[in-house]
Amino acid sequence: MEALLTRRFRWLVGCGVLVILIAALGMMKIGESRGSVENTQASAKNIPPGTDLCPLDNPATSGFLVTLNPGAAPADPRAHGVRAQLLAAPNSALEAVGLNRMFVANSDAPTDLPNDVQSVRPLALQASDPELHTCEYKLADKPIAVALRNAAAAYLFNEGLVSESQLADPSTIWMVSDRLFSDGSVAVFTLVQKPAPAPFAANEQKEFMTLFKSKTGGIIGASPVNLYAAAPPVNNP
Numbered sequence: 001m002e003a004l005l006t007r008r009f010r011w012l013v014g015c016g017v018l019v020i021l022i023a024a025l026g027m028m029k030i031g032e033s034r035g036s037v038e039n040t041q042a043s044a045k046n047i048p049p050g051t052d053l054c055p056l057d058n059p060a061t062s063g064f065l066v067t068l069n070p071g072a073a074p075a076d077p078r079a080h081g082v083r084a085q086l087l088a089a090p091n092s093a094l095e096a097v098g099l100n101r102m103f104v105a106n107s108d109a110p111t112d113l114p115n116d117v118q119s120v121r122p123l124a125l126q127a128s129d130p131e132l133h134t135c136e137y138k139l140a141d142k143p144i145a146v147a148l149r150n151a152a153a154a155y156l157f158n159e160g161l162v163s164e165s166q167l168a169d170p171s172t173i174w175m176v177s178d179r180l181f182s183d184g185s186v187a188v189f190t191l192v193q194k195p196a197p198a199p200f201a202a203n204e205q206k207e208f209m210t211l212f213k214s215k216t217g218g219i220i221g222a223s224p225v226n227l228y229a230a231a232p233p234v235n236n237p
Contacts, residue, residue, distance in 0.1 A: 054135035072116030
């Protein structure tokens, strides 16, 4: 009887080892398959080794930034396919640099824009300055950008625009651009993936801009903004 139990025990152990080996081989096979798929996808993109995937001269954009002449305002922004960039009344400093006259558009075609346009430029979300230009969504690879990010985070928190948990959330994205203003101002964008604190929570706004006088600092102000929500043109009869 003892010998029979011993044989059964050894048989069960052997089966357990076999199951573990099969599972391990299966996981290896899955890994190999995933690797093959990834390699195939990479090959399909025809991207040569060493290609710069974050080129300085080709920044990420989200439509166009349209600035109207002082005193002008589109009678019906949606009819022109534009939407105000700011989602809150600007402070006097932000208003002084014209942010209250800026709109996000899907197109830069004159027929798609309102009258009294002062300038149109791509709404670039990456900088032209090599010390600021990055595709790292925490800006961690550029020390000057990190300093701006930290200053923007403190300002947004102190102004009650974002919470501490939002700033610490791994899903929060940071971008920096020096291409939007001709006076050297630098915009730091914060994209939070969760509703912002009141009063913005009701509107589910998730993008914020902190404007600096230059890359060395000096905060002008901050506001929730439209980046990707440009309204489509309305076909009027």
